[in-house]
Amino acid sequence: ASVDERLAACASRHLLLELGQACSMLRREADAVRIFRALSHAFAAGGASRAAAAAEHPVLADDARARLFEREVYTHWGAAAARLGGRAEERRVYQLAVERGLWRSTLQRPLEHYARSLTARPFWEASELPEAAALQRAFPAILAECN
Numbered sequence: 001a002s003v004d005e006r007l008a009a010c011a012s013r014h015l016l017l018e019l020g021q022a023c024s025m026l027r028r029e030a031d032a033v034r035i036f037r038a039l040s041h042a043f044a045a046g047g048a049s050r051a052a053a054a055a056e057h058p059v060l061a062d063d064a065r066a067r068l069f070e071r072e073v074y075t076h077w078g079a080a081a082a083r084l085g086g087r088a089e090e091r092r093v094y095q096l097a098v099e100r101g102l103w104r105s106t107l108q109r110p111l112e113h114y115a116r117s118l119t120a121r122p123f124w125e126a127s128e129l130p131e132a133a134a135l136q137r138a139f140p141a142i143l144a145e146c147n
Helices: 003-025 029-040 050-056 064-085 087-099 130-146
Strands: none
Touching (some): 003 029, 029 064, 064 087
């Protein structure tokens, strides 16, 4: 597909996401659920894995923006499903997202700041997290700004 075709496909997906959110705000949950369900098929046709879907749709290749967008679709779909059909339907949607590799758990659904390499444990050493080490190095400058 050409760059123009890929951009048009991205724009269409973003418009569908916005339409689904608008339906939710207007309490048209059944319409929102249908839109989000249809939109999710762009990522994994027929229940296929993300890798298979990305191979079929190169614009959805494994990059941070595509993952963020896909997590956003499932987050809104789950919320609309909960309002329409209750918690069981919401859990079903989030379980589907876990099965497709978006999150590790149905109970934790981060959008932007998600690193699969971070596992649940009480403490991490700053040396294990580049972001934490950068904050430690910047602490004197941050402190100076606060004084």
